[in-house]
Amino acid sequence: xxxxxxxxxxxxxxxxxxxxxxxxxxYRFSIxxxxxxxxxxxxxxxxxxxIFREMQKRENYPSGWKEDLISEANKIMQGNVKYFSHHWKxxxxxxxxxxxxxxxxxxxxxxxxWIDINDFHSGIGDIKIIWELSRFSWLLVLTRTxxxxxxxxxxxxxxxxxxxxxxxxxxxxxxNWKCGQETAIxxxxxxxxxxxxxxxxxxxxxxxxxVFEHCKRIYPNIRYAIAQDNNHxxxxxxxxxxxxxxxxxxxxxxxxxxxxxxxxxxxKGR
Numbered sequence: 576x577x578x579x580x581x582x583x584x585x586x587x588x589x590x591x592x593x594x595x596x597x598x599x600x601x602y603r604f605s606i607x608x609x610x611x612x613x614x615x616x617x618x619x620x621x622x623x624x625x626i627f628r629e630m631q632k633r634e635n636y637p638s639g640w641k642e643d644l645i646s647e648a649n650k651i652m653q654g655n656v657k658y659f660s661h662h663w664k665x666x667x668x669x670x671x672x673x674x675x676x677x678x679x680x681x682x683x684x685x686x687x688x689w690i691d692i693n694d695f696h697s698g699i700g701d702i703k704i705i706w707e708l709s710r711f712s713w714l715l716v717l718t719r720t721x722x723x724x725x726x727x728x729x730x731x732x733x734x735x736x737x738x739x740x741x742x743x744x745x746x747x748x749x750x751n752w753k754c755g756q757e758t759a760i761x762x763x764x765x766x767x768x769x770x771x772x773x774x775x776x777x778x779x780x781x782x783x784x785x786v787f788e789h790c791k792r793i794y795p796n797i798r799y800a801i802a803q804d805n806n807h808x809x810x811x812x813x814x815x816x817x818x819x820x821x822x823x824x825x826x827x828x829x830x831x832x833x834x835x836x837x838x839x840x841x842x843k844g845r
Contacts, residue, residue, distance in 0.1 A: 594802075595801075595802035598802045602799045602802070609690060609691075612688060612690055614795040615747045616746075617747045618745040618746025620741075621742075621784075623781030625781065626733070626737045626738065626785070627734060627737075627769070627772055627774060627782070628772075633722065634722045636719075636723050641723050645720055648716050648729060651713050654667050654670070657713075658676070658704070662677075670708055672708060672739075672749075673685045673705060673749070673750065675700055678700055681699075685750065686748065689750065689752040692749075692753055702750055705750050705751070706753075706754060709761065710757060711760070711765065712764065714737075714764050717729050718768045718771050718772060722771060737765075746791065755792065755807060756800070756806070759811045759813065760810065762789050762814040762817070762818050763814065763817075765782065766821060769782060775821065775825070777825075778827065783828075786822075787818075787822070787833070790814070790818050790840050793815055794815060794836075794839070797812065797843055812844045812845075814844070815840040815841070816840070816843075818837075818840060819838065823838065
């Protein structure tokens with residue numbers, strides 16, 4: 576360790592505390608040696624039948640708002656997604672979850688464990704660009720559009736995209752599992768969609784599995800998120816708390832082991 580690194584470390588300790596610094600050092604060591612893979616086994620691809628069911632309720636939004644909403648949804652249906660709330664980019668249909676539309680490059684390491692993937696991949700650029708599509712902000716646009724139009728094509732597109740994501744992003748496999756905060760944001764969006772579609776009390780088995788696997792990714796790493804002393808700890812804890820309570824309150828889990836895990840998520844998120 577050179578003098579610059581020692582100086583940086585001494586500056587960080589008063590800000591986040593010696594315990595957090597020591598944990599981050601241990602965490603980096605466990606990543607470097609791949610010890611951490613033990614806590615994050617790779618999942619197997621599966622092909623769910625359906626994530627969200629049809630519903631009859633219609634929302635009555637003001638006409639001007641409705642027109643803008645439908646226009647944005649139709650763009651998404653054509654394979655265009657708004658990146659960072661500003662840049663419209665075409666990602667194909669179904670979306671390419673490993674594509675950087677800003678430089679037309681594709682990340683071809685989507686079969687690797689997330690531990691083995693760098694934040695800056697040669698030729699691809701910042702991994703946050705890859706993550707943006709898998710945050711699912713587009714999901715709520717399509718969900719609201721389905722609610723105000725009743726047109727099943729929007730629901731079918733939602734289910735098609737989610738099924739494709741699940742198929743191409745098995746648990747702990749590929750870049751879209753690397754960040755716990757990104758995983759948490761997906762939980763927020765799918766559960767919000769379930770609430771809007773009034774399917775949060777009786778969700779599909781596929782939705783339950785989706786959220787359960789996401790919590791399994793967040794929970795073993797929550798200590799690292801907290802140690803960073805930034806918004807990662809807040810978002811990841813919130814996701815565990817919300818999802819855990821969702822499972823428990825509506826009796827969505829059958830076996831005792833899964834129920835105990837959900838309770839641990841609630842306790843940790845609290």
